[in-house]
Amino acid sequence: MSLPTSQPPHSVAPNSVARVMGIVLIALIPAIVVHIVFFGIGLAVQLTLAIATALITEAIALHLRRQPVRPFLSDGSALITAVLLAFCLPPLAPWWLVVSGTAFAILLAKHLYGGLGSNPFNPAMVGYVVLLVSFPQHLTRWLTPEASGLHPVDLSFVQTLHAIFIGQLPPELTWDAITSPTPLDAVRTGLKMGLTLQEAQAAPTFGGLGGRGWEWINLAVLAGGIWLLALKIVRWHIPVALLAGLAIPAAIMHAVDPGSYAGALFEVTSGASMLGAFFIATDPVSAATSDRGRLVYGFGIGLVAYIIRTWGGYPDGIAFGVLLLNLAVPLIDRYTVPRIYGRAT
Amino acid sequence: MTTRSQTRGGLKLETHKHRSTMRPLRAARPAELLTLPLDQHAGAAARPIVATGDLVALGQPIAEPTADISAWLHSPVSGRVRAIEPQPSALHPDTPSLAIVIENDGADRTHAANQPFDFSNAEPAAIVEHIARGGIVGLGGAIFPTAAKLARAPAKSAHLIVNGAECEPWISCDDMLMRERASEVIAGAKVLCRAVLAEHCTIAVEDDMREAAQALREAVEHAGGGIEVVEVPSIYPAGGERQLITTLTGLEVPSGGLPQDIGILCQNVGTAAAIARWVHDGEPLIRRVVTITGSAIQEPANLDAVIGTPLSRLIADCGGFATEPAKLMMGGPMMGIALPTDQFAVLKGMNCVFAATLRDIQPAGPEMPCIRCGSCSEVCPAILLPQQLHRLALAGEVPELDEYGLLDCIECGCCDYVCPSQIPLVERFRVAKPEVLRYRTMRSMAPEARAQFEAREVRLARLEEERRARLAEKRRSITSKP
Numbered sequence: 001m002s003l004p005t006s007q008p009p010h011s012v013a014p015n016s017v018a019r020v021m022g023i024v025l026i027a028l029i030p031a032i033v034v035h036i037v038f039f040g041i042g043l044a045v046q047l048t049l050a051i052a053t054a055l056i057t058e059a060i061a062l063h064l065r066r067q068p069v070r071p072f073l074s075d076g077s078a079l080i081t082a083v084l085l086a087f088c089l090p091p092l093a094p095w096w097l098v099v100s101g102t103a104f105a106i107l108l109a110k111h112l113y114g115g116l117g118s119n120p121f122n123p124a125m126v127g128y129v130v131l132l133v134s135f136p137q138h139l140t141r142w143l144t145p146e147a148s149g150l151h152p153v154d155l156s157f158v159q160t161l162h163a164i165f166i167g168q169l170p171p172e173l174t175w176d177a178i179t180s181p182t183p184l185d186a187v188r189t190g191l192k193m194g195l196t197l198q199e200a201q202a203a204p205t206f207g208g209l210g211g212r213g214w215e216w217i218n219l220a221v222l223a224g225g226i227w228l229l230a231l232k233i234v235r236w237h238i239p240v241a242l243l244a245g246l247a248i249p250a251a252i253m254h255a256v257d258p259g260s261y262a263g264a265l266f267e268v269t270s271g272a273s274m275l276g277a278f279f280i281a282t283d284p285v286s287a288a289t290s291d292r293g294r295l296v297y298g299f300g301i302g303l304v305a306y307i308i309r310t311w312g313g314y315p316d317g318i319a320f321g322v323l324l325l326n327l328a329v330p331l332i333d334r335y336t337v338p339r340i341y342g343r344a345t
Numbered sequence: 346m347t348t349r350s351q352t353r354g355g356l357k358l359e360t361h362k363h364r365s366t367m368r369p370l371r372a373a374r375p376a377e378l379l380t381l382p383l384d385q386h387a388g389a390a391a392r393p394i395v396a397t398g399d400l401v402a403l404g405q406p407i408a409e410p411t412a413d414i415s416a417w418l419h420s421p422v423s424g425r426v427r428a429i430e431p432q433p434s435a436l437h438p439d440t441p442s443l444a445i446v447i448e449n450d451g452a453d454r455t456h457a458a459n460q461p462f463d464f465s466n467a468e469p470a471a472i473v474e475h476i477a478r479g480g481i482v483g484l485g486g487a488i489f490p491t492a493a494k495l496a497r498a499p500a501k502s503a504h505l506i507v508n509g510a511e512c513e514p515w516i517s518c519d520d521m522l523m524r525e526r527a528s529e530v531i532a533g534a535k536v537l538c539r540a541v542l543a544e545h546c547t548i549a550v551e552d553d554m555r556e557a558a559q560a561l562r563e564a565v566e567h568a569g570g571g572i573e574v575v576e577v578p579s580i581y582p583a584g585g586e587r588q589l590i591t592t593l594t595g596l597e598v599p600s601g602g603l604p605q606d607i608g609i610l611c612q613n614v615g616t617a618a619a620i621a622r623w624v625h626d627g628e629p630l631i632r633r634v635v636t637i638t639g640s641a642i643q644e645p646a647n648l649d650a651v652i653g654t655p656l657s658r659l660i661a662d663c664g665g666f667a668t669e670p671a672k673l674m675m676g677g678p679m680m681g682i683a684l685p686t687d688q689f690a691v692l693k694g695m696n697c698v699f700a701a702t703l704r705d706i707q708p709a710g711p712e713m714p715c716i717r718c719g720s721c722s723e724v725c726p727a728i729l730l731p732q733q734l735h736r737l738a739l740a741g742e743v744p745e746l747d748e749y750g751l752l753d754c755i756e757c758g759c760c761d762y763v764c765p766s767q768i769p770l771v772e773r774f775r776v777a778k779p780e781v782l783r784y785r786t787m788r789s790m791a792p793e794a795r796a797q798f799e800a801r802e803v804r805l806a807r808l809e810e811e812r813r814a815r816l817a818e819k820r821r822s823i824t825s826k827p
Contacts, residue, residue, distance in 0.1 A: 003673050005683035007772040009758030011706035015765045017713045117714030284718040340750040341727040342600035
């Protein structure tokens, strides 16, 4: 008899990085479905392009870094980067936008820093922000959602492919005819033009909470997020703190001047608020690591996003908030170490 | 019923104690040859006081302590000393220990000098001295010599905690002992109370040990009360000394300190029972209850076995192997020591032999990089950040490792258990701990002493290097000869 020996513990829970990432991907399905219902099949095409790019880039990067390809390719982390980035892009954005953004995210934001577990910045957000500052015009071309009360154009699958791959719309349509500003953009532009908040939100694109369509996507993201909380894949600290970072200043400003500042409920159900709170800021690799640290980190992202939305140069600020707070993680971690058992405070 | 709540961290593990508690506690069949390593307690190894060929009686001292922290060793049977030679020890399966091997004559001739001891009128110091003579060591796992622990207790310990919160999911030796020999546990607790002049005494069991709690309460009543039986949540590692103290009292043992610093003394229930047998019956620590369990065992059970019995004999007593185990362990799946074979002997500190199949344990898969998910810090009972310690250990950042509390790690394995990247965290931490200890020693030294210490380390390293070079040279000259 000669049995294998190793150090304790000898038994572990059936858990893996691939399982964690897989659950996160499943949690995004409701949001993807709702997105397709409101904005058409474009997202499915974008997802396919992003996933294919991510897997190919990941495989090349692993090969170049002389890392084992199979375990890292199957860990699901590249898939999440791809899905999150595709989710943030307009569904009819040209194919090279999502391809270059995803490749940039995987190659530069992830593997240049050492691959899985070593990237200081959220790769999807690096990819998104690079596209946002390089090609802003393409990132504002959001379609008019179904049920918006306007008259959305229902593009067929082939027409969608045409738009994405050769930038051609059916001859009777123009980009102006099929797109409309996102709710965050509408409020922002309206306020700039001297409208009151109520006037800006009187447009038919606005629904009960945020913009029509948008509010449902955010609620679907929230549903997936709550599922992640229930499975303990994500802990409550970052999502709650991020939403609080948006809602608290919004509530204060709205109370001070209800004519010029949107309320808390609008802020948390618009743009990338829910996606940021539950799926982007919760990327553990680039987030703060202790419970208290995660509260600071999440709140910081929410606050930065609110400031950018309200006074900054972009309609949404979640991506910038995430990257700025990624930058602050070493500092946050340093000052939020919990009190060790048996040690004085 | 008194139940306290667990303070922080830990794991809710599925229990498998019933596998071995279905059958009653019984004595193991005596073996012909008993192997007794001299270093089966914490501290310095004992020194033999018998020679090869000597006749020994059951309970006769055969090795004496060599330092403050060391322990007596007694012959578990009557017979003859067959040899004093290196033998494998389950505490460190790779390196043999010097051991006394005794041939059992089956006569059970007892050592006449071992007599009951009247502790009721004895001074605490005399009781401690007597406990030392019984070779008693902590049976909960740490195998720290009990007398040395008692001698370190403050002049007046306010609170004695007797630990029956056996939290490893497969081990049931303490559970069975409390169920079937509760009066021994209580009698031992009374001796300990007297030895440290304790004002309170609490016996803690896990809340899923109903029978044990019931038996203890009856035994306490029978013995005239004065001891509280408390149930604590069965969350691993509830039975860790520090965790149990905090669960029961709300107090924390200071980092780097001892329970005595906050007026508490903790003793395992098995230790208490061993003390009772020594004080009341004159039987030193020569036997203990061992759980033989796991799906690879035909009929798992708890056996009352004498120290030195071969494991193969105990396994045969339980019907033998049902199938070849995937892993054999001394202890449980969380903190046990893996054994390559069953050719080891029962030690004072052996609570369990766990012959696991792959239905019982899930070995860690291939290691992936840390994704900083923080699952480890959520379950850490010492409130550490294992994800940060791991990063610092890989980078060799010794001062930071100290600051982040590496030495406060109790090696319970909760972090490994939950890690999605399957990182062997505890193993890494064990490797890094000596470096942190060395760093602390250096830092606490005066500059001159530090210079000397460093010079000595350099000298020792050079000597070791030279020795290796000589050895290599020798090997070369031997192999190059025709």
